[in-house]
Amino acid sequence: MPESNFLEKSEVIPTKLTYDRDSIRFQIKGEIPIESVLSPKNPKIELVFRGSDSTLNLGELQLNKKVAFYDYREDFVLKYQPWMEGAVLELNFYQGRVSDEISEKKILAKGVITTPLLAKVGNVSPDEPIPNVGLFIPTGSLDKDLSRYGEFSIRFDPGSSQIKMSSANESVLDSLKKFILEFPSIASIRITGTQSPETSEGRSSKLGMDRADAVFNYLKETNLRFEDSLLNKTSRWNDWFDFRLLLRDYEKLSTQKKDQLYSVLLNGQDYETQSTQLRRISGFDQVARDLYPRLRSAKIEIMAKPLPGLDQNQSARLKEALEGSGVNSGLSQIEWAIAGEASPRLDDKEIIYSKMTELFRSALPYNNLAVVKMRQAQRTLDQRRKDLLWEESNRLLAQAARIENNPYVLHNQGQILVLQGDAWGAYKKLSDASVLTKNNDFLKYNESLRGALDIIRGDYKLATLRFQYPYSEAKDFFNKGLAFFMSKDYANASLSFEESVIAGRSFGYGYYGLALVAAVNAQDEVALIHLKRAIDASEVLYQKALIDPVFEELRATQAFFEIFR
Structure with missing residues (x-):
């Protein structure tokens, strides 16, 4: 049949799909002209969200027949799933005559802007250092x-x-x-x-x-x-x-x-x-x-x-207790805790904190042993073992909570929920933890994680208020910059991203943030310079840059693909 363009006036609003508070929200609207005998008698339009290995059929759109055209308008709210990040939103047109074959297609949107999900919350990513998660309960001298x-x-x-x-x-x-x-x-x-x-x-x-x-x-x-x-x-x-x-x-x-x-x-x-x-x-x-x-x-x-650890006499008594020749050998809980925190290896910490659970009825050994398990979970690629370690950590934290209502315990329970993908449940735990203490060292870590979740949850202005502590790690500066970026405060976003770069030039995310700021301000050359540094530092960012709709206009240029060579 003659070439047609019945989907010419189809569009999606907004023009770029965006992750917002765990969902994707958009509207499809358009018109199908009725112009001649070649116009469809019983047209049908179907909307499909198509990824590389998953497809979501969103069904037929309701067509309303007018004198000279059919029109349609429909709102959608989709629960975001990771495969959608690189998927395309596709409109299929059927003539409605003899065959059920698709007679025309139109791509309405490519990919989903998932910038809030860049927030660093402790997840392990390929070719990046394993982030430490969990907070040990400090004692008097351990602060x-x-x-x-x-x-x-x-x-x-x-x-x-x-x-x-x-x-x-x-x-x-x-x-x-x-x-x-x-x-x-x-x-x-x-x-x-x-x-x-x-x-x-x-x-x-x-x-x-x-x-x-x-x-x-x-x-x-x-x-x-x-x-x-x-x-x-x-x-x-x-x-x-x-x-x-x-x-x-x-x-x-x-x-x-x-x-x-x-x-x-x-x-x-x-x-x-x-x-x-x-x-x-x-x-x-x-x-x-x-x-x-x-x-x-x-x-x-x-x-x-400060210089960590026990003195020579204390170390000898610790060894005696661990080898079983003495029940406790006269060491106090603080001395045991110092020994545990000063031990560089997780295996040694595990032995010390496990022994402490036998000797002291306190939240400290249960919490700190749970942190050891959490960090062991970070270091395994076996998802079954990871789940078992998280389960064991939660049991230890539950025991610690029965002994004492402690902010560190709540923080660690929240951190596990984050890693398990329950951002909303985690946020409640972290919020409760912040209420229990005014300790700045604790709040610095708790509020930074809470701020990262604010970004994921879409509370961008609130997130900017969480990062009011003196940071030194690149990830914290990056999360702070991301909060400002999502709030459209690009001056402070750029400053925080630069601080992230200075704190860790091999981190990559600070450069990616600077590329985002440059892209939204139409500074294409600047965006490409920063993007090149970001993808050189991280394979994760390399793959993301190839599909991120923020850089859609840049991808239309030869210069964009030159930086990936």
Whole structure:
């Protein structure tokens, strides 16, 4: 029969399907013309959601016959399933004459935007480090066994890389020494030399690196001991990142004026062009006078913790108790707990906490043994064994809950529910946990997971309020950026994604977030640069980028596929 185009006026609203609060919501509407004897007498339209290995037939659409056309309009709400992410929404047209064969097809949408599901909640992904899940209950002295993050900025005179012992610098250095004395077990040190855009600061990055070197040499002279492999020494120049950090907390500007500055800082243009544009904004001279001097600095970032473990005598008594020659050998519960947390291997922790359940009626050993089981579950590919370990963890946590209503127990129960895919049940547990304590170390972890679930649940504005703690891990900065991105606060989203990149350049997700921000702002070249870095870092992101509807327009370009070679 002659070629037809009866589906020309068919459309889906919104034009890109989007995951929202565990569902996909859209409307199909259109018209079928009645123009001649070739027009269908009994037409039929069928909607199908078709994936690579699953298909969902959404049935026939009701057609309403008018004088010159049939029209149709229908709303759909689908429970999201993972296979839908790369599926196509297809409209099939039947002439309704002799054959039941499809006479015309139209693809209405390709894929589903699932950006909220990027939130990191502890799931194990291929080619990424296994995330630690669960929180051990701390005891009095064990609070100090949690890693601590310290940040210290040394100021310099214009154009200088000599450390000047001003009162401000002396105060910073005293704080640094106290931090190291309290937390001598150093995990990492990053020294970043920066310089302001002022003419006196020079026209190369050498000054910033010289400042980093000066601080490094000072730390060595103070007999600070750390392995060279723990040090990351770098500099930043012709980069507005540090300025944006300062601008975020600058209180002398209105929100409207800050947005005006951010629109320049995030427009993707080169540094010199942005510098010129900033100077044209009224009031920027005062901002520069206030903030530029703070860029003449070197920032020291340290992750450290106290020296862990038992002394020699305590260790001997612990060994005696574990070998069965003594019931307890006089060790207190705190000493047992210190031994468990100081043990680097999960197998050793399991032995210690198992013995503790025999010796002490307390929530601590049951909870901490459950955490060991949870982390063992993270390390197995056998789903049956994983399920058994989660089941065992839940039994231990239930016993801990019978002994004590403890926020750590509730957090861990919530974390298991997250890993099992029950985000709503998990959220209730985590919410109850936050009510029971004001401990910032606990809330930092609990609220970050709760914020990630807020993103998945669609409460984006609420999610931004969860991430008000000082983070050091790339995943937390990424989740924070994702909350801002979904709230359409692209300035803060970009800043948090950049912090994620700096905290872990091999993580990949921070780059993906920056690519998302660039894509929605039509900065195609910037988006491709960040996307290339993201897919180089993660096979998961490589596969996602190929089907993510956010990059649909980019996929129409040759440049997009060049980065996948």
